Structures are given as C-alpha cells and as structure tokens.
Amino acid sequence: MIVTTLTAFFLAALLEIGGGYLVWKWLREHKGKIFGLIGGLVLFVYGIIPTLQPAEFGRVYATYGGIFVVSSVLWGYWVDKKKPDRFEIIGSIIVLIGVTIIFYFPR
Template sequence: MRFLTPLGLYVLAGLCEIGGGYLLWKWLKADRPLWTGVLGAVLLVAYGWVATWQTTSFGKTYAVYGGVFVVMSIAWGWYFDGFRPDRFDIIGGLVCGAGIAIILFWPRA
C-alpha cells in the first residue's frame, strides 16, 4: 500500500502537466479561446507544486516522473487526440514502466 501515495501523486502531476500543455497547445495551435491558455498555464504551475509533495529527492522525483510522463502522454494522445499507439509505443511505455518500478520501488540495501 505504501506505493499508492507516490503513484497517485505522479498521476496527479501528470494530469496537471499534460493537461496544461494540451490546453496551451489547443489555444495556440487550434485557435481556442484565451481562457483555454490561461487554464493551461494554471495547470502547469499546479504541476510544479504537486511534484514537491513527493518525499523523494528532486532528482529521483523527476527521473521517475519522466517515465510516468511518457506512459501518460501515450495514453492521453490515444484518448484525446485519436493517436493510435503502435507496438513500439507500447513496448516503450512498458520499458518506462519497468524503469519507474526499479527506481521507485526496488529494495535498497
């Protein structure tokens, strides 16, 4: 159960960063209203704040989050943009997931 809190925080951070970036992207590239860009900027700031809630060091937090970002970005693109991941996207996501598990949960001596 001790792994649920850090994973939940990584998912929350991912939703803030990917969602914020997506809204800014839509505002700038798809001519969405200004409020879309403002909300995206607020979410990006929230991402930076949420990341500080992790109990690990800065470097470890961002190393693990890099893998979470890759996996969540593939899923986000699939759900929201109609991007269909191919087998190499899936394999890459699984490799990132293994890296997340090793860095965050592998027993240390």
Template sequence: MTVLRSIVLFALAAVAEIGGAWLVWQGVREHKGLLWMGAGVLALGAYGFVATLQPDANFGRILAAYGGVFVAGSLGWAMLLDGFRPDRWDLAGAALCLLGVAVIMYAPRS
C-alpha cells in the same frame, strides 16, 4: 501505503502537466484562445506543486521517474482525447519507461 500514495501523486502530476500542455497546445495550435492557454499555464503550475508532495525527498529521483510516467501518460492522453492509436513500439517504449519508474522509485535501498 507509501508506494500507493506515490503512484497516486504521479498520476495527479501527469494529469496536471500533460493536461496543461494539451490546453496550451489547443489554445495556440488549434486557435482556441487565451482562456485555454491560461488554464494550461495554471495546470502546469499545479504540476510543480504536486511533485513536491512525493514521499521521496530527492528532486532528481522524482523528476527522473516522472519522465517515465509522462511518456506513458502522454500516449494515454492522446488516445483518450485525440484519437491517437499507438503502435506496438509506442506501447513497448511506454512499458519500458514504466519499468524504469518502478526501478528508480521502488527498488529496495539500504
């Protein structure tokens, strides 16, 4: 149950951070305005709170592992919302990052 909770929290954090950054990008680069930017800033703030809910108490471990989730999640977000088509190297890199997340977060420790 702890691993499942952790995975769900990583997914929520990814939606908040990647979504927030995307909203800011849309507001600034695509000229969609202050409302988009403000929503992005709120989502980015929510990401910070979601990360604190992880069962592991080590800030460095959580943020290091989340980096791998961010890489894979960013590619997924770009595919769904921007029509981006990753190549095999993008996919291989994302898979390596997720493997790193699994090792960092879920390897047995004494």
C-alpha cells in the same frame, strides 16, 4: 506508500499534459486566451504536486518522466483517438520497468 506515490505521479502527469494541451489549443489551434490562462494555471498546480513525493528531486523527476511517457501515450489514445503502435506499447513497458527500479527498489 506505493499507491500514494503513484497517485501523485499520475495526477502530476494529468495536470502537466492537460495544461500543456490547453496551451497547445490556444497557440496552435487559435482557441481563446482563456485556454492559455487556464492551461498556465493548471501547469502551475502541476509544479507543486511533485514536491509532495517522499524522495529527492532527481529521483522524483526521473520517475515522473517515465510516468509522463506512459500517460502521454494514454492521453493520445483517449483524447486524440490515436491508437498506440507496438513500439509505443513496448517502450512504455520498458519505461515502467525503469520507473519501478528507480523509485521503488530498496536502497
């Protein structure tokens, strides 16, 4: 179950960040409208992925928020070629600890 839920969380993050990136390119860097259209469609698909999680909305989105933070730092490193500083790394580790407690600790 952990691998399945983490896969869905990271897929959602990839879609949200990727879709947002395409919209960013369209509006901020004046790329073609196709960037905005594809970005919007990718963001729509992102919105569906969290509904596949086995928990209630609040817990899913709280956990997803943490996954999004870590994924954004990784996106910055891989796509924007911005090496994370020590505070981004420390913050990401803290967020992952929180995500683990929120979503995976037994109730």
